[in-house]
Amino acid sequence: MAKKKPLILVSNDDGITSRGIRTLVELMTQLGEVVVVAPNSPQSGMGHAITVANTLRLDPSIAFEGGPVGGITAYECSGTPADCVKLAKHHVLKDRKPDLVVSGINHGSNSSVSVLYSGTMSAAIEAAIEGLPAIGFSLCDYSHEADFSHTHEWVKKIANQVLQHGLPAGVALNVNIPAKAAGEIEGIKICRQANASWQEKFDTRKDPYGRRYFWMTGRFVNHDQGEDTDEWALAHHHVSIVPCVFDLTAHHALAALNAWGL
Amino acid sequence: MAKKKPLILVSNDDGITSRGIRTLVELMTQLGEVVVVAPNSPQSGMGHAITVANTLRLDPSIAFEGGPVGGITAYECSGTPADCVKLAKHHVLKDRKPDLVVSGINHGSNSSVSVLYSGTMSAAIEAAIEGLPAIGFSLCDYSHEADFSHTHEWVKKIANQVLQHGLPAGVALNVNIPAKAAGEIEGIKICRQANASWQEKFDTRKDPYGRRYFWMTGRFVNHDQGEDTDEWALAHHHVSIVPCVFDLTAHHALAALNAWGL
Numbered sequence: 001m002a003k004k005k006p007l008i009l010v011s012n013d014d015g016i017t018s019r020g021i022r023t024l025v026e027l028m029t030q031l032g033e034v035v036v037v038a039p040n041s042p043q044s045g046m047g048h049a050i051t052v053a054n055t056l057r058l059d060p061s062i063a064f065e066g067g068p069v070g071g072i073t074a075y076e077c078s079g080t081p082a083d084c085v086k087l088a089k090h091h092v093l094k095d096r097k098p099d100l101v102v103s104g105i106n107h108g109s110n111s112s113v114s115v116l117y118s119g120t121m122s123a124a125i126e127a128a129i130e131g132l133p134a135i136g137f138s139l140c141d142y143s144h145e146a147d148f149s150h151t152h153e154w155v156k157k158i159a160n161q162v163l164q165h166g167l168p169a170g171v172a173l174n175v176n177i178p179a180k181a182a183g184e185i186e187g188i189k190i191c192r193q194a195n196a197s198w199q200e201k202f203d204t205r206k207d208p209y210g211r212r213y214f215w216m217t218g219r220f221v222n223h224d225q226g227e228d229t230d231e232w233a234l235a236h237h238h239v240s241i242v243p244c245v246f247d248l249t250a251h252h253a254l255a256a257l258n259a260w261g262l
Numbered sequence: 263m264a265k266k267k268p269l270i271l272v273s274n275d276d277g278i279t280s281r282g283i284r285t286l287v288e289l290m291t292q293l294g295e296v297v298v299v300a301p302n303s304p305q306s307g308m309g310h311a312i313t314v315a316n317t318l319r320l321d322p323s324i325a326f327e328g329g330p331v332g333g334i335t336a337y338e339c340s341g342t343p344a345d346c347v348k349l350a351k352h353h354v355l356k357d358r359k360p361d362l363v364v365s366g367i368n369h370g371s372n373s374s375v376s377v378l379y380s381g382t383m384s385a386a387i388e389a390a391i392e393g394l395p396a397i398g399f400s401l402c403d404y405s406h407e408a409d410f411s412h413t414h415e416w417v418k419k420i421a422n423q424v425l426q427h428g429l430p431a432g433v434a435l436n437v438n439i440p441a442k443a444a445g446e447i448e449g450i451k452i453c454r455q456a457n458a459s460w461q462e463k464f465d466t467r468k469d470p471y472g473r474r475y476f477w478m479t480g481r482f483v484n485h486d487q488g489e490d491t492d493e494w495a496l497a498h499h500h501v502s503i504v505p506c507v508f509d510l511t512a513h514h515a516l517a518a519l520n521a522w523g524l
Contacts, residue, residue: 047310047344048378056464056476082309082379086478090462113391115510116310117344125510129375129459161522170457171512173519188524192511195432197391200352202318214318216348243512243519248377248387249454250433250505257435257505260423262450 006032006099006163009127011084013043013106013119016063016076020105023148024137027155028102029069031163035098036064037088039119040076044108046119048126050086051079058087081123089130100163101127104137105155107146111138111176111230111240112194112222121174125246128172133162136172140234141179150180154188154239167243174242178234189238194229196222268294268361268425271389273346275305275368275381278325278338282367285410286399289417290364291331293425297360298326299350301381302338306370308381310388312348313341320349343385351392362425363389366399367417369408373400373438373492373502374456374484383436387508390434395424398434402496403441412442416450416501429505436504440496451500456491458484 008028012021016038028034037058057078064072075092077084081103088098103123110118120136127134137155139146154177167173174193178185200218207213222231230240270290274283278300290296299320319340326334337354339346343365350360365385372380382398389396399417401408416439429435436455440447462480469475484493492502 042315045312045314047308047312047384049309049311049342050307050379051478052307052379053304055467056478057474058476059474080311083478086462087464087476091464091476113508116387116391116508117312117314122309125378129378158524161524165522168512168515168518171515174510190516190519190524192513192516193509195509200348202349202353205317212319212321214320214349214353216313216318216345241519241524242510243515244510245512246375246378246510247455247457248436248504248506248508248510250430250507251454253430253433253505254452254454256430257452257503260427262420262423262452262503 007096008032008034009088009098009101010034010036011038011081011103011123013039013046013081015039015042016061018107019146020107020148024102024105025064025072026069027152031159034072035093036072036074037077037084037092039081039084040078043080043119045117046080047117048082048122049080050082056083081119082126085123085126098132100159101132101134102137102159105148105151106138107144108142109138109140109176110136110174111234112196115174115193115244124172125244128170129246133167134172135159135162135175137175139177139179147180150185151177170245170247171243174244176230176234176240178237183237185239186237189233189240191230191233191240191242192228193242194222194231195224196220196231269358270294270296271350271360271363272296272298273300273343273365273385275301275308275343277301277304278323280369281408282369282410286364286367287326287334288331289414293421296334297355298334298336299339299346299354301343301346302340305342305381307379308342309379310344310384311342312344318345343381344388347385347388360394362421363394363396364399364421367410367413368400369406370404371400371402371438372398372436373496374458377436377455377506386434387506390432391508395429396434397421397424397437399437401439401441409442412447413439432507432509433505436506438492438496438502440499445499447501448499451495451502453492453495453502453504454490455504456484456493457486458482458493
């Protein structure tokens with residue numbers, strides 16, 4: 001008897017018509033049966049937002065019709081990446097449990113602290129909360145026209161490993177891949193999240209009616225000299241993998257707080 | 263020479279006109295100089311979303327004029343709670359570093375896994391990323407008309423302790439307070455985040471034009487039998503405090519992943 005094909009749920013945050021999810025869907029069809037539930041519009045920077053005070057739409061999508069791969073069930077959703085995973089799990093797939101949830105491939109890095117702002121990673125972390133093995137993939141290239149060709153082997157290798165081994169309970173992988181222009185990739189490194197932050201600057205402008213508005217801009221500042229971080233790996237031509245938890249407890253701080261005698 | 267009053271930044275996710283932030287602002291004026299930067303509309307469930315693909319508005323607010331307390335600088339912002347903290351830090355306060363950042367008091371619990379979806383806690387965690395001591399306060403009562411009177415002593419006690427001791431680097435406190443109707447509060451417990459999840463159900467409806475839409479509903483399921491969790495503390499008439507990190511690295515999973523030989 002032939003082994004059953006694994007069921008793979010695909011989502012993202014750049015929207016269902018982005019080049020990154022097209023790439024990921026094509027790669028995942030080589031590994032299993034693919035179901036897509038992805039946002040119907042770009043949702044970058046949505047973090048772990050969910051739609052609680054508004055309604056949600058979920059409609060069959062033609063985004064992958066006429067493409068190079070067939071047999072894909074696809075839905076587009078008005079909500080956030082986390083909404084997409086919730087709708088996929090509890091409405092679209094119902095009793096069918098995915099063997100793997102993948103999100104991306106994001107146009108732009110989600111390394112270090114950007115994991116918190118990332119809709120791509122929120123889809124993966126939401127899946128981890130639901131007890132599903134999950135990976136968020138990101139390419140360190142923000143361009144709409146980003147070249148994903150060099151990501152194929154790495155994405156398939158990592159997805160295959162997770163299908164084979166599973167993941168520890170409550171863990172999702174944050175995978176970042178250097179841009180094509182950064183040169184040959186030397187390998188994969190398992191990393192911790194670099195301690196970095198965004199130093200924001202707000203570009204102040206006037207609208208056509210004379211009222212002030214802002215654009216958030218900023219630069220990424222890495223405060224972390226460690227050679228075991230995702231930033232270090234990426235800067236040294238490696239794919240970075242950070243295993244991520246959704247338990248935010250600062251276990252190391254419990255004793256100090258208890259000492260306050262509250 | 264009189265000791266300088268601490269500078270306290272206040273934000274929230276229910277919006278600048280909510281009863282919860284009004285309460286928090288009034289309490290904080292008893293402890294220091296208050297600056298408010300809060301959303302101009304409700305932002306519940308926004309998680310750690312930030313506004314990257316759109317413009318931001320930030321305008322002086324009259325929300326606290328004519329109230330029982332004076333001397334409050336207040337701004338209302340079109341963005342998310344995380345945006346508010348970024349704008350406060352890098353535009354409103356600039357070279358003035360807050361001694362404390364508080365967010366809330368949220369109308370509704372942000373215990374356990376709800377911390378991830380919480381705009382209230384994202385404001386606090388954003389402040390922690392910026393290196394500032396921060397606390398998110400939530401009341402386990404979703405009502406717009408929630409009674410906050412019993413929270414005063416606990417909120418002031420915890421804020422005072424953080425002003426006195428500071429917090430370990432990169433740690434923000436997630437404080438949840440039982441609803442007034444739950445009875446007398448017996449004390450405070452320092453906790454870990456309970457391992458729980460939301461079991462979603464999607465209420466399917468038809469709009470007036472015959473097209474389908476959904477409301478996300480669900481029930482909270484606590485999988486965690488521990489007596490050291492926030493859920494346990496709240497169920498046993500205690501204020502829960504979970505210290506939270508923004509480093510999501512699953513350090514316990516690094517060895518297992520390295521063993522894959524990627």
